[in-house]
Amino acid sequence: MLFWYKPTQWWTWMLWPFAMLMRCISVCRRYAYQQGWLQSYKSPLPVVVVGNISVGGNGKTPFVISLCELLIEQGYKPGVISRGYGGKADNYPLLVTSDTSGKIAGDEPVLIFQRLQIPVVVDPVRSNAADYLATQCDVNVIITDDGLQHYALQRDIEIVVVDGKRRYGNQHIMPMGPLRESVSRLRDVDFIINNGAVHEGESTMFLMASECKRVDGVEGKLAKQSVNACAAIGYPPRFFNTLIEQGFSLDKQIPFADHHAYSESDFAQFSTDKPLLMTEKDAVKCTSFAQPHWWYLPIDGQLPADFTDPFLEKLTQIKEIKC
Known part of the structure; x- marks a missing residue:
């Protein structure tokens, strides 16, 4: 919504009670998972979540592709899981193949598979997709395309991709603004990737057209x-x-x-x-x-060294712990 990225107008404050309700639900839900009151799945493999705190295109999918390419270069066998937004399959989990259409799996999982030819599994319940990758596929690290707020899946590394130009809009929670969670949530993530701009404390990714x-x-x-x-x-x-x-x-x-x-x-x-x-x-x-x-x-993401080096170091430590 365009008004999310403009100075807050007086009438948007009518949405404030709904935004506060959304924030309360989000905070309480995350806390319930952290305390173990709600059940979550812990994968035997390292799980890297690539997500965002706002709605709309921030560049997650190009980043996921570039991240998987980096892992492959380092000798890892990554697999990707996705909710498969926009697709509808008869059965889940769904392993994407060369015959899988976007109508079945969603556009992003098909794009990732076509680019990388690695296991990509779709399931609205991402924890089920992660379990399928860990038990049925030859992978040793799981990348989840989106799913920062899917706390039913435990994660080892959290990466947030931020639109370098639009940032967080008016910084309000939906429906008053574009945020799924408060900006304060960023204090808990491992890496922040800025798509297209330079910002202190964030690693800059530039998208390059082919x-x-x-x-x-x-x-x-x-x-x-x-x-x-x-x-x-x-x-x-x-x-x-x-x-x-x-x-x-x-x-x-x-x-x-x-x-x-x-x-x-x-x-x-x-x-x-x-x-x-x-x-x-x-x-x-x-x-x-x-x-x-x-x-x-085609668009490719260029990952900066100030991200790749500490990320690979952290992933190595996690893999040693899980092994």
Whole structure:
């Protein structure tokens, strides 16, 4: 909601009682798990949670992909678990394969699997997905894409990804603001990753665009020109601005709701005489009906040394303890 990222207006204070209720529930729920009053699952493998305290696209998925690539380079065998938002399977846990569609698993798990070809398990109950990875898959570290507030799964490392430009908006709890938990929650996490800006006490990750690729998988190269664009992510303006920075001019730009389930009719509003650019997360949901002039822009995260070195050191210590 746009008003979350603007100075607080007088009328938003009418939402304050609901925000306080949300905060009370959040704090009490976390405390109940910490005290053992609510049951939680402890995995025999190290569990790294990548999440945020606010709603909307903060860059978690590119970070998860880059983090897994780092672990693979270091000799680890990571596996990823996800709630699978936007997907609906008949049975869970769901192990993502090359035949799994975004409609079944959700766009982000399919994207992660296609990029990394490592075990990715989807389950609305993330603790069940973690148990499946630990017992059924050849992995030795579990990365959970989102799930900072899923306290039914115990974790060894918590990483929060922050939008470097939007930060925490008006710093109020939903529905008054964009926060799932108070900013004070950040005092308890292990690492804070700032997506795109420099901030004291945070490690900066920059997202780097690669060459555009055709959604239908056919090899090709797209020249910088006037294009149409769409995006169904948490913060579509970031994608549109990235295209402009890459040298494209945008004729029409249409944002969709995050995790939007695309159909062919969604694209009738775009002319066919210009290339249509979308995010990689969008593309995994459109391959079955992709047109030759549809392209997507891959994005990679660059992890800073002031994060990677202490993270790997901490993970080594945790692995030694669990072994």
